Amino acid sequence: MDTTVTAIGDVVVAALEDAGYMRSTIGQYRKSIKWLGVLAEDQYGQYTLTLGKKLASMTISPRSGKYSAQRHFDYGRLVCLFDSYILTGTVDLSMRPRAFQKEKPNSPEFSGLLDSWSQDLEQRGLAPATQTCFGGLACEYLLFLESDGVSSWDAADGASVLGFLESLRDRWAATSMWSAVSSFRPFLKFTQRTDLLDALALARTKRHHGIIPMIDSEVERQVVDACQHGSVSARDAAITLLCLSTGLRACDIHSLQLTDIHWREGTIGLVQQKTGNPLTLPLLPLVLTKLAQYVLEDRPDSDAHEVFLRLKAPHVALSDHASIYVIVNKVFHSSGMEDVRVGTRSLRYNAASKLLQAGTALPTISAILGHAHSDSTNVYLSVDTERLRSCILPLPGARL
Structure with missing residues (x-):
């Protein structure tokens, strides 16, 4: 086996091309291979696991002098591909959780x-x-x-x-x-x-319970319109509508399985990642429509059991729940809400607050959100300003 950086780089690029990676992505890999080749000059161009570890540790940008997440990902991912070829003779393109890219102790x-x-x-x-x-x-x-x-x-x-x-x-x-x-x-x-x-x-850190405001009704309407009229992909629309209407956690949307969708009943049933408790939720017609459109028309062919897959090769499950945050923000920006920054946590608050304003009992909200303890729902009381005003007691002797 030829273990030079040039030879392995050619094998890696060929594997990326066969898997259908975008040209721009392959171009980024070529840049990383070029820098790896520069590092290998001192050892006659040969690649070793130690050399890969050295490249992966180069996370400081020479321009800014600060940590670069892009360098961390690009170099770390390339090293994973090179190492897989050295150890197994094949290029492993499977996606790895971010934790796998972290350095391990030497001791x-x-x-x-x-x-x-x-x-x-x-x-x-x-x-x-x-x-x-x-x-x-x-x-x-x-x-x-x-x-x-x-x-x-x-x-x-x-x-x-x-x-x-x-x-x-x-x-x-x-x-x-x-x-x-x-x-x-x-x-x-x-x-x-x-x-x-x-x-x-001695650190004496304190927990912050910030009040997360509800999303303006006009903003929500524009986002729903963008999802309904095809301004965003069916996958991104289904994910965002699930967040808006159900308040599901990002980890549960990320791990949602095809078998979790009960099409005839119009519900989803899953086991929550955080609590381990089973949860069944009804789906609004629009959410069900977008899910069906994605699964039947847009979802790439894959053996993966997860509902939501990467749009770009390799067409595997999303890397982690942080991908849901990125997708939701992209949908909000595509709908014209470029100044609004949201995540599944804020949408979860929003869904709970709307249920509370509609007069839904706290135990019911707790069941819908899948809380392990009903007391967890009390935090949403902070946004119901109208009912909070009714709890104000007049000061003794004050004029009303």
Whole structure:
């Protein structure tokens, strides 16, 4: 087997062309192959797994001097293709979750600890998204220790915990730091390091319960019109209408199976990714129509069981629930709402708020949204300003 960057690059490009990738995408791969070839000059053009790891680590843009998500994805994806060819003799074009592209610790002790943590998460039966989040933060902390010259778990101290949290502030919003701390704490409990837990408590992060406003009725009307009259693809229209009308979580829309749609009854029945609870919801006629149009006319031929697939090759399931956010925003922009930024969370709030305004009982809203606990629905009370005004008590001696 010829293992030069040039030879493997030709094989990779041929595989991309056979799979129907767009010219622009293949052109981007060629640019990454070119830079990989420059790195390989010191070793006579030969590709090795170590060389691939070096390219994947080059995530800092030379122009801005800052982290580049585009470089991270382009180089990481190319390295996956090169590595698959070196290890198996074939180019594996299957899509991988983002977590697979993350660097792993070099220390055998850290690698073993991370594997034990991953096994514990799986044995506890946590949702896949939760496992990815908990495991990802643990991995990032261990990598942070290694970057600071620490390769033994016993050498980790409280200062490293606070330093790690500070490093997250470049990528995590201030309002999300509570979530980061909450997702990191279980790992430290697993390791039984009470000193590190005490250091984590010093962060004193607070949970933010921001009031998410409802979407203006005119904005919603324009979005529905764009979905109804073909301004966007049937796939994107079906996803956006599902979000608007049902308030489904992004992870549930992403993992929706063809067998979950009950066409004759006009319903969908699924097991929620977050809670593991079964949920059956009726579909509005327009939503059902767009789903049927997509499945019967626009959905690419594929063996995948998921309803929603990539429009571009490879035609596999969407990479993760973040893809739903991108699609929904694209639909809003296509409908002329370029200044409106939304996601499935805001659309979930919007659906719940409309049900509340219509006089729907909280337990019913809780059942529709698939909450594990009915108390979770209380947060939506904050947007029902009319009913909140009726709860105001007059001040003693005040003139009305």
